[in-house]
Structures are given as C-alpha cells and as structure tokens.
Amino acid sequence: MTPQTDDRYKMVEKTMKKLGYEKGALIESLHTAQETFGYLENDVLKFISRRLKLPYSKVYGVATFYHFFRLKPKGKHTVVVCTGTACYIKGANKIVEALEKKFGIKIGETSKDNLVSLFGARCVGSCSLAPIVIYDNKPIGNLTLDDALENAKEIL
Numbered sequence: 483m484t485p486q487t488d489d490r491y492k493m494v495e496k497t498m499k500k501l502g503y504e505k506g507a508l509i510e511s512l513h514t515a516q517e518t519f520g521y522l523e524n525d526v527l528k529f530i531s532r533r534l535k536l537p538y539s540k541v542y543g544v545a546t547f548y549h550f551f552r553l554k555p556k557g558k559h560t561v562v563v564c565t566g567t568a569c570y571i572k573g574a575n576k577i578v579e580a581l582e583k584k585f586g587i588k589i590g591e592t593s594k595d596n597l598v599s600l601f602g603a604r605c606v607g608s609c610s611l612a613p614i615v616i617y618d619n620k621p622i623g624n625l626t627l628d629d630a631l632e633n634a635k636e637i638l
C-alpha cells in the first residue's frame with residue numbers, strides 16, 4: 483500500500499493540512515498516524531517527514547522520545563479494528579469483542595506468544611467500507627463477524 487492507494491494516509495494528510503503543514507503539526511500528525519495505523523511504521527514517518535518538510539531524523543527522534551508512540555507492534559501479525567463512528571454503527575464493537583476473545587487479548591495488547599497485536603483505530607478513512615479491519619496492512623471492508631473470525635483464523 484502506498485500513500486496514493488491507502489486511505490489511512492489521507493487521514494494523516496488531513497491533520498497536517500488542518501494545521502497548515504507547520505512544523506508544529508508534527509506531534510498531532512504522529513498522534514493521528516498512530517490512531518489510524520495502530521503504530522508508527524517507518525513509511526508513515528517518512529511520509530510525515532516529506533509532507534512537513536522536516537528531516538526524517540527529527541520526526542524519528544520525536545516519535546522515539548515520547549513513550550506513548552509505538553514504532554512497532556510487538557506481535558508478528560497486526561490486526562487493527564476501526565472503531566470510528568461509521569464502523570461503530572456497523573458493529574465494530576462486536577468485531578472487537580469477538581477478536582479479543584479469539585486472540586485472548588484486549589485492544590492495545592499483544593498475545594503472550596507475540597503472534598498477534600490487536601489495535602483500535604479512530605477512523606482509517608474508508609467509512610464507505612465500514613466496518614473495516616486491517617490485517618497485516620491489508621484492509622478488509624464490509625466485514626461480517628464471521629469474516630472477521632475467519633480472517634483471524636488464518637493468522638493464528
């Protein structure tokens with residue numbers, strides 16, 4: 483997925499635009515990125531660095547300085563459930579409950595065997611596809627509860 487094809491980047495872009503692409507938009511943009519992607523992967527840090535015209539070292543430095551930013555999921559697999567309004571209305575909370583039960587962990591946690599990290603996102607920018615879950619960077623929309631559990635089974 484690239485910034486052109488991944489709606490999540492649009493969410494980050496929206497935050498930067500709202501703040502006028504000022505250098506001071508960095509922390510807010512990192513927050514949006516983490517809320518959208520579940521953690522701050524390298525490509526997202528590079529994207530923010532380019533768009534805010536800040537050196538990558540500065541963006542990376544800020545992301546590693548604050549304990550509330552996560553640069554990596556701990557688990558081998560990452561599952562991000564969008565819990566934004568559109569997804570919530572279409573049953574995201576039931577999907578969260580089912581996946582928490584399936585993986586034996588809560589949102590924000592990683593399984594003891596480090597196989598899977600489960601995250602929630604505020605909105606991943608694809609509301610027309612609600613409810614949506616992103617399995618290892620692959621978004622799957624219009625998800626039924628059964629589909630969500632079926633996809634979860636594939637990574638376990």
Ligand code: FES
Nearest residue numbers: 564566569608609
């Ligand atoms: S609320 Fe889920 S994609 Fe927007």
